[in-house]
Amino acid sequence: MIRKLYLLPLLLITMYSCTGNDDSEYENINLEERVDAGGETTIYSTTTNAYSSPAPNLTGAEYDNHFEGDLLFEATFVTAPATVNPGLGSIYNNSACINCHPRDGRAKHPTDVNSANGLLVRASIFGTDEHGGPVAVPGFGLQIQNRAISGYAPEAAYTVSYTTQTETFADGTTVVLRKPTIALSNPYTSLPGGVMLSTRLGTPIFGLGLLEEIPETNILAQQDLSDADGDGISGKANYVWNPFTLRTELGRFGWKANTASIIVQCASAYVEDMGITNPIFTLETGHGQTNGGIPGLEPEVTMETLEKIALYCKTLGVPAARNTDKPSVKRGARLFEQLECAKCHTPKQVTGNSSIIALRNQTFYPYTDLLVHDMGEGLADNRPDFMATGTEWKTRPLWGIGLTNLVNGHTDFLHDGRAKNVEEAILWHGGEAEKSKTKYKNLNATQRSELLEFINSL
Numbered sequence: 351m352i353r354k355l356y357l358l359p360l361l362l363i364t365m366y367s368c369t370g371n372d373d374s375e376y377e378n379i380n381l382e383e384r385v386d387a388g389g390e391t392t393i394y395s396t397t398t399n400a401y402s403s404p405a406p407n408l409t410g411a412e413y414d415n416h417f418e419g420d421l422l423f424e425a426t427f428v429t430a431p432a433t434v435n436p437g438l439g440s441i442y443n444n445s446a447c448i449n450c451h452p453r454d455g456r457a458k459h460p461t462d463v464n465s466a467n468g469l470l471v472r473a474s475i476f477g478t479d480e481h482g483g484p485v486a487v488p489g490f491g492l493q494i495q496n497r498a499i500s501g502y503a504p505e506a507a508y509t510v511s512y513t514t515q516t517e518t519f520a521d522g523t524t525v526v527l528r529k530p531t532i533a534l535s536n537p538y539t540s541l542p543g544g545v546m547l548s549t550r551l552g553t554p555i556f557g558l559g560l561l562e563e564i565p566e567t568n569i570l571a572q573q574d575l576s577d578a579d580g581d582g583i584s585g586k587a588n589y590v591w592n593p594f595t596l597r598t599e600l601g602r603f604g605w606k607a608n609t610a611s612i613i614v615q616c617a618s619a620y621v622e623d624m625g626i627t628n629p630i631f632t633l634e635t636g637h638g639q640t641n642g643g644i645p646g647l648e649p650e651v652t653m654e655t656l657e658k659i660a661l662y663c664k665t666l667g668v669p670a671a672r673n674t675d676k677p678s679v680k681r682g683a684r685l686f687e688q689l690e691c692a693k694c695h696t697p698k699q700v701t702g703n704s705s706i707i708a709l710r711n712q713t714f715y716p717y718t719d720l721l722v723h724d725m726g727e728g729l730a731d732n733r734p735d736f737m738a739t740g741t742e743w744k745t746r747p748l749w750g751i752g753l754t755n756l757v758n759g760h761t762d763f764l765h766d767g768r769a770k771n772v773e774e775a776i777l778w779h780g781g782e783a784e785k786s787k788t789k790y791k792n793l794n795a796t797q798r799s800e801l802l803e804f805i806n807s808l
């Protein structure tokens with residue numbers, strides 16, 4: 351007790367210098383060096399192609415493979431037999447990668463959930479499988495396919511309902527938030543009880559090769575599992591099964607860091623999202639409703655295709671940050687530190703010695719730690735995914751976010767696109783980020799707009 355009292359004045363001084371009005375601590379943020387958000391893979395485009403340009407530093411051979419991968423990413427699959435891109439389904443969510451990742455960017459939160467593109471629903475029942483992953487729903491698997499080719503039935507239709515809640519800022523301004531809840535209707539066969547669902551929207555896919563090449567030790571160094579520094583922010587690595595290397599590995603991709611590598615993400619997209627078998631996933635996902643992929647048959651796409659489409663996702667250039675010399679943007683960057691946003695949205699990362707020359711030894715600014723964080727009940731899907739619990743999500747990279755409206759014509763953020771803009775995304779932060787949100791709500795209107803201006807400069 352005596353010791354605590356003795357420490358109190360010291361504590362107050364430290365708290366004041368971290369959170370008080372004194373900006374000097376953050377005066378040295380060098381936004382100029384962060385312009386090259388993707389290091390040497392940065393592209394300086396403020397057009398609708400800002401997410402879909404190859405990194406400028408690719409070698410000739412890498413560029414050729416990137417271009418072939420681009421065509422694969424845009425290819426629409428059709429029902430077999432056909433001469434071009436056969437094998438769609440039997441059941442599927444969409445017929446082309448690009449439909450869910452429009453202009454290599456972000457899908458919109460749909461108004462009509464079954465006819466729109468870009469959304470999928472993962473499913474599981476209680477427990478963990480032999481690799482610590484989610485347990486497939488008998489008859490339905492780990493993802494609900496809401497479309498089917500002729501002669502087959504979609505597994506179920508998606509339905510969404512909404513609830514609203516109001517957030518009030520310290521200055522009295524209010525914002526009404528809308529929360530979607532997904533459910534299933536018309537299942538092709540009876541659904542077991544206790545099915546857990548997770549709604550996810552298609553993400554931007556540029557800059558992913560850089561994220562894949564961050565040395566694992568750097569990511570683990572950001573963990574603070576027991577919150578030893580007492581800032582309320584822990585962060586933890588998700589470890590997931592990699593069906594290609596047949597090992598448990600650090601998860602980096604997907605909204606819960608539920609996938610270890612880009613090639614596995616691409617292979618699972620082929621089989622789960624489109625019904626296209628491949629060398630990593632040789633079996634159709636149809637659960638009895640299959641139209642091929644019988645063991646012994648050739649997969650519908652080859653290893654070469656997987657490698658090219660993965661290379662494409664790895665080598666899309668990262669759009670440069672903009673307006674970094676504007677005083678309001680600089681002030682916004684300081685607020686980003688003061689509100690502790692940067693404790694999860696880590697500005698700077700580096701790569702090591704990649705086999706892709708263009709990605710080697712880069713310094714870049716993705717604004718993510720690639721760790722999962724408890725984000726509170728408001729954002730929870732209550733569906734664990736390997737070590738990520740039902741309230742945990744991976745810190746989203748913020749690079750390129752300010753160009754979303756230009757490229758994709760909307761600003762629907764977060765895993766299910768519930769936030770209509772950056773401010774709503776911040777207001778959904780809870781759990782480990784509750785303190786950041788509260789600090790945001792205590793800002794005045796000028797400060798709020800400076801912070802938003804900074805985010806939109808990325």
Ligand code: HEC
Pocket residue numbers: 423443444445446447448449450451467468469470550551552553554555558602603604605606608612615616619620623624659663
């Ligand atoms: C039905 C919509 C849909 C289709 C079709 C689709 N995706 Fe995706 N994609 C998503 C969603 C949703 C996620 C996030 C998945 C998660 O959180 O588990 C995602 C994630 C990804 C990621 C990881 C992004 C990141 O930042 O972590 C990559 C890479 C990717 N998709 C590539 C592809 C490729 C390649 C194809 C085509 C073979 C494809 N996708 C087809 C919806 C789709």
Ligand code: HEC
Pocket residue numbers: 583605686689690691692693694695723725729743744745746747748751762763764765766772775776779782783786787790805
């Ligand atoms: C405890 C870690 C943490 C802190 C602190 C934090 N964030 Fe986040 N942020 C996340 C996670 C995790 C997500 C993804 C949540 C989801 O999709 O459900 C996210 C998502 C976002 C998004 C939406 C991105 C997208 O692509 O959809 C924005 C914008 C954002 N954060 C801004 C901020 C700002 C500004 C602050 C400070 C006021 C902040 N965050 C503080 C972890 C954090």
